[in-house]
Amino acid sequence: MTVIVRELRPDAPADIEGFVRARHLALPYVHFSPASVLHGLTLSHPGAHARKLVAVADGEVVGTAQVGLVHDSPEPGQGTLNVYVDPAHTGRGAGALLVRVAEEHLAAHGATKLFTWVLDEPGNRAFAERRGYRAGRSAYFLRLDLAGAALPPPQDPPRGVEVRTAADFADDPRPLFELDAEAGSDEPGDVAVEFTDYEAWVDEYWRHPHLNADLTSVAVADGRPVAFSVAHTDGAGRYGTGMTGTARAHRGRGLAKLVKTHSLHRARAAGYTEAYTGNDAGNGPMLAINRWLGYEICATEVRYVRDIG
Template sequence: MTVTVRDLVPEVRADVEGFARVRHLALPFFLVTPDSLAYDLAHARPEAHYRPLVAEEDGEVIGTAQVGLVHDSPEPGLGYVNVYVHPGRTRRGAGSLLVHAAERHLADRGATKLFAWVLDEPGNLAFAERHGYRGSRSAHFLRLDLTGDLPPLQPLPPGVELRTGADFAADPRPLFELDSETMSDEPSDIAYEFTDYEAWLAETWYNPLFSPELTSVAVADGRPAAFSMARTDGGTRYGTVMTGTARAFRGRGLAKLAKNDSLHRARAAGFTEAFTGNDTGNGPMIAINKWFGYEICATEVRYVRELG
């Protein structure tokens, strides 16, 4: 039984389904579907040199890698390598083959520093360190059972109204501007510049996982002041990928208000699980999520490797 590594072929349904299956088994708290994978590849920016890889054994996809350059950072030469192997198919060499293929691809395209998210488990951390990566910051995955109780909906402060993302379908730019501002303040070891509206439309607004109907927006003084952006997998799983408040409106509880509204509407729509993620240094957001009843279900560590 020989393990081989090759490019994902998005037109081959077995490829995207195998990729999605491995990602779900290895990282069940992260929403991904075959359609979202194919969409991401079809709409990747050329300068990202995005290259999803699969490790295959006897015709079965047993490992995956998402590989590319961090094209929206002002710092040149940054790349990412996120490798996941089927939990029942480890110790076959798939992970190492994927890492080596990914590093060659990125080095050939000028990458000098690589970032990789690694689940905080002894075997995974040892694997990363054997391949020359060193630990950096970390982040939590959190899960909430939507079949249980939620905090009651709160009365709106004067001058504040709640809308959905769908209310901005004719002109999503105000949500782009809010997303850009809040994302730039997120704790990270990579600096990002979110200035390309057309790229945001392709990567976020039109992504098949994005749910404008379950995205809640708190509007104050006539502009979006806070929001909770939602994604769903088309089944029973719902996730918030960004919850934040514009700088001028912070300290008023508007992000909590928007997220609570989104959670209630997700439950009413039949979703049974809610997922989100937080940098471990983002104490305020972790506290808000624990107030809702989220529990930490896993932790990932960001690993970094400098290429010579």
């Protein structure tokens, strides 16, 4: 079996479908669709030098890589590469070739530090460590059986707070951008990012093909959003949390729990049967909320980093 690595061709349906299929087989906890893959290709920032790569064997896409610089970080030279191979095709060189092409591309565009997520399985970790990557923080994928779980009942909001949806901000989502920028800057992580470009945020996040504004819950106080839980859906029973966050001045009031609970109840009423979310292992408060809601850890991934000259 000869494996080649090349750019994903956005005008080739077989490439897009192969990318989605291989990614789902390797990482079933995150939903990808042809629309979301094309969305990412179309909107990549020029400074990110982003590429989507495919490993092809006998005409079939067997592996994928998402590659780019973190253009919105205050620290230059940070690159990311996330490589996934169809489990039926591991051990045949596809992953190694994807990593090599990705690293060469990032180095050519000034990357000095490379970050990648690796599923916490012995073979995957050994693969990364053989290539000079060292392990860092961990994160969890969690799943909730929305159809069968006994969700805690929706809570009444604190005095002065009301629960609305992102659809209520359709005419002017800037307040949600400002909340996302503040809450996101405090998320645990290895790479600091700064949301400063409103129009880019609208294109990438507000217009994301999986965003469900009707199921995205927003806590509002004094006319401003102060907490939110972003809902992504696939239209076929699957719900995912894109982000849950609270403005600094309103933390400690249970608002993250409030908005996520309301969103999950609306999702179940709308017919969604399973929910997924991600959680940094060091984010104890959010992990406690997810466990209280009934989520169970279904997989762990480890952040690996490598310095390059």
